Amino acid sequence: MQQRVVTSNEADLVSTAKTVLPAGTFGNTALDIVIARGKGGHVWDASGNEYIDFLIGSGPMLVGHAHPEVTAAVQEQVANGTTFFVNNPHGIKLAAEIVDAMACAEQVRFVCTGTEADLYAMRVARAYRGRDKILKFEGGYHGMSDYGLMSLAPKRLANFPEAVPDSAGIPKSVRDEVVIAPYNDLDAVRSLVAQHKDELAGIIVEPFQRLIGPKDGFLEGLREICDETGIVLIFDEVVTGFRWAYGGGQEFYGVTPDICTLGKIIGGGFPLAAIAGRADIMKHFDKAAVPEDRALVQIGTLSGNPVASAAGLATMAILKRPGAYEQLWKTGNTLKDGLTRILKDARLPAQVIGEAPMFDAVFTDAPVHDYRGYFKGDQAMARRFNGVMLSQGILKSEGKCYVSLAHDDADVAKTIAAWELAAKGLRDGTA
Numbered sequence: 001m002q003q004r005v006v007t008s009n010e011a012d013l014v015s016t017a018k019t020v021l022p023a024g025t026f027g028n029t030a031l032d033i034v035i036a037r038g039k040g041g042h043v044w045d046a047s048g049n050e051y052i053d054f055l056i057g058s059g060p061m062l063v064g065h066a067h068p069e070v071t072a073a074v075q076e077q078v079a080n081g082t083t084f085f086v087n088n089p090h091g092i093k094l095a096a097e098i099v100d101a102m103a104c105a106e107q108v109r110f111v112c113t114g115t116e117a118d119l120y121a122m123r124v125a126r127a128y129r130g131r132d133k134i135l136k137f138e139g140g141y142h143g144m145s146d147y148g149l150m151s152l153a154p155k156r157l158a159n160f161p162e163a164v165p166d167s168a169g170i171p172k173s174v175r176d177e178v179v180i181a182p183y184n185d186l187d188a189v190r191s192l193v194a195q196h197k198d199e200l201a202g203i204i205v206e207p208f209q210r211l212i213g214p215k216d217g218f219l220e221g222l223r224e225i226c227d228e229t230g231i232v233l234i235f236d237e238v239v240t241g242f243r244w245a246y247g248g249g250q251e252f253y254g255v256t257p258d259i260c261t262l263g264k265i266i267g268g269g270f271p272l273a274a275i276a277g278r279a280d281i282m283k284h285f286d287k288a289a290v291p292e293d294r295a296l297v298q299i300g301t302l303s304g305n306p307v308a309s310a311a312g313l314a315t316m317a318i319l320k321r322p323g324a325y326e327q328l329w330k331t332g333n334t335l336k337d338g339l340t341r342i343l344k345d346a347r348l349p350a351q352v353i354g355e356a357p358m359f360d361a362v363f364t365d366a367p368v369h370d371y372r373g374y375f376k377g378d379q380a381m382a383r384r385f386n387g388v389m390l391s392q393g394i395l396k397s398e399g400k401c402y403v404s405l406a407h408d409d410a411d412v413a414k415t416i417a418a419w420e421l422a423a424k425g426l427r428d429g430t431a
């Protein structure tokens, strides 16, 4: 990218943001950049500077920004009304598509965010089992609820299974309801389940935790433990759903949970998420189907919103076409291999972790199989590396590159050139 030019309009927006928004942001990406437009794999800031976008809205825009088919579907629905609070055709068709796609899904309940989906998935597991505790993995991201924020990214590494809240404002009592385990450590899970098995309602797990893949047999082992004990296995597929494969992580890894949560891609860039799973568990959302004291009350003004559902369906129609996932994995693997080679050639204490659709560099050469391994990565080095990437017009989050179907060969070539520069900067101490 040429030297970034900032217009007075963008400077004014940044200054207003710093006044009217805590920390000057919506709470997401902490940059003094205002993104005004996106098309395909690129976005433009309010001053007109262009970026190759590996944030893709934190994951939803897998087919690229403003895809003409998604835009057309949205425009058609917008002209016909935007919300009704009664079933709508797109929402029903989207639920049917999710039931077809996800092995665990017999029924679907829509909400607006992944946070809500995870919150209700844990709640429905409790209602179904009639027990209170949830086992969650250290470093696992399940949204911003009181439960999700237990040991999400703890600075203090406690002894397992002690839960450490990542936020102020969470009642102390919630800690006692969450059992924390190390990801990828089946022996630890077995032993914690044995200790708490009469209190545990569910195990919630990202089948692919942040950038860390499951060790061989880990997900299968969780399935076995849940089968033996009757504990509900919840896959958080907010990231992996429709990304790892059309049928999500459960298709990719060949392990079927009891329920899963979905978000990001299924709303096509609009607020929509879902809990999907076995009918005998999902029936707890139906107060006519279970005793009153086992039923969930769950209502949402915008749940199953027709515009979001239309965007999700149009996105999924594109993903369903032959070759879509091959292309996504090919682009991602070219990028990932390029970055791996660059880090190796630069002899930096670093490695690339993740899979083709979502990966990044971690600045440690020790193996990374869980949050504690990831925590050892040199964050300051990562920030310097990302700083060079941004200066070269590459937009990404602090810890992830999300690849889309819209990233083309020219984007790949430019990104690899920027990584070369960033690695050189780290090696020479100029970054």
Ligand SMILES: Cc1ncc(COP(=O)(O)O)c(C=O)c1O
Residues within 6 Å of the ligand: 058, 112, 113, 114, 115, 116, 118, 141, 142, 143, 144, 206, 236, 237, 238, 239, 263, 264, 273
């Ligand atoms: C695995 C996972 N679960 C849940 C969430 C929360 O989703 P949302 O940001 O829509 O609340 C996220 C968000 O990134 C996520 O990555």
